[in-house]
Amino acid sequence: MTMKQTLIVLAAVAATLATTGAHAECLSDAQVAALAAHYEAKTPAPNFPALSDVDGACTRAKLNSLLAQRLGKVVGYKAGLTNPAVQKRFNTDKPVWGKLYEGMVQPSGYTTPTAFGARPLFEADMLVRVKDAAIHQARTPYEVLQHIDQVIPFIELPDLMVQAPPQLNGPGVGAINVGARLGVAGQPIAVPATRGERYALLDALERMTVELADASGALLASGKGSDILGQPLNAVVWLAQALQQEGITLQPGDLVSLGSFSPLLPPRPGLSVTATYWGLPGAQPVQVHFK
Template sequence: MNTKQTLMAALAAVACATSVQAECLSDAQVADLVAHYAAKTPAANPENLSDADGACTRAKVNQLLAQRMGKVVGYKAGLTNPAVQKRFSTDKPVWGKLYEGMVLASGATVDAAFGARPLYEADMLVRVKSAAVNQARTPQEVLDAIDQIIPFIELPDLLVQAPPKLNGAGVTAINVGARLGVAGAPMPVPAYRAERFALLQSLADMQVVLTDGTGARLGGGKGSDILDHPLNAVVWLAQALAREGLAMQPGDLISLGSFSPLLPPKPGLSVTATYDGLPGAAPVRVTFK
């Protein structure tokens, strides 16, 4: 074997070793993951995934979820809060798809065991008005392309046997834990520029607070905890989707991420999210049974 052949063999061996160490989950592994999702039982952790592997696995997972759940109604940007990123050992957001039936009305009563690894967090939705949102590069441009801002308590499901071992790619692989959420009364985006400017500032400055049925504080955070401005989550999402040949459509709901820590539900717990400093934002509530 000459020097060139030896080098090529070595490179092939390295490529083979790398692909064995980390690759997109197989069809059988993805089918098992989705079967656990449907059964609300913990699945094996996806391990050693690169970002590309996580995206590939998410695509396979969503193919199977679409067969079970039907229409995609939007997207969720996850890990948009640096504190949550730190928990999952990453420094960038991730995204998943939202399906019909995932978004419940405020006041809903939900089984505390709604998933394999159920959690709740303070969040927010926006509704897309125009496909121009896919070219938005600032919060102002996002605001011009949406028509509603919606208080939201997300109810994600981390799904796997050992959630603390999930990294960003692992979170991507499980469709960012999309399971359920409770949406409050929509706030229309105002027509006048001065009111829009005030709204943009309020979104950055608002204090989002989770409380229990006695009024005790459970957690919360500031609007700017999400990428310096919550609408920057949509800017990031537009670019992330474009890299995979996807785009947001009018009517899509977009979950912006967490203003609070991820917390475990308990039977009998009632949770309210309030958006202090955001005029017109009504509280949103969920009760666990």
């Protein structure tokens, strides 16, 4: 081998090492057990190195296995990082998903301690309720409407769990079950029966303005329906396909959280937050209180 060939080989090895060194492997059982223990104690867990998509999914599966032992029944799923602004915050260009467990979804007007998690936040979100498993064949927002029966205003209360959340990458957010912890759901809106009404609903979902305000009416944050993948129900298309790839089938009654219409904001004691969905017919405000 000539000197030039040797240098080329060494450069290739160095590049490979640099690439592989940038990502951790799937977290070990002991590391995931520690994550679960911090989740239960509501204390920040140590950060872990940036994960690849595969290792993020592997870590999430291990964590979900432990969370299920404590939290019980899965009541739905959440699509996370569906808003480009939130993707940018976590240095990614694709969504991730997590599981919602029994007790995570509370009614509008719910009061929670400010420290409901290790790294508590709140955001304007939305739920839909699955009507049948054929939702996995939906490839457009209109097709999604044929397989859901409710659209539900929702303030999510995620918990980013780790000591330094800004250091998480996209798969790292997936690894912590996309921070699923709590949320408050408002009055459901029934999906209309006729084609014309359904297209009107799709248009309203895309064009609506979602605002978060405090008890005085002061605006805390806002966003548009189109901030979620151009059309909120695109999050359902993405999630249904992502779950199917992992052998998971959505069931009638499952809830799906679509993602953030607003920035992630920290709660404070005494704060009451109301989310209003301007331009979405039938949508009643949803509210949460922090003590």
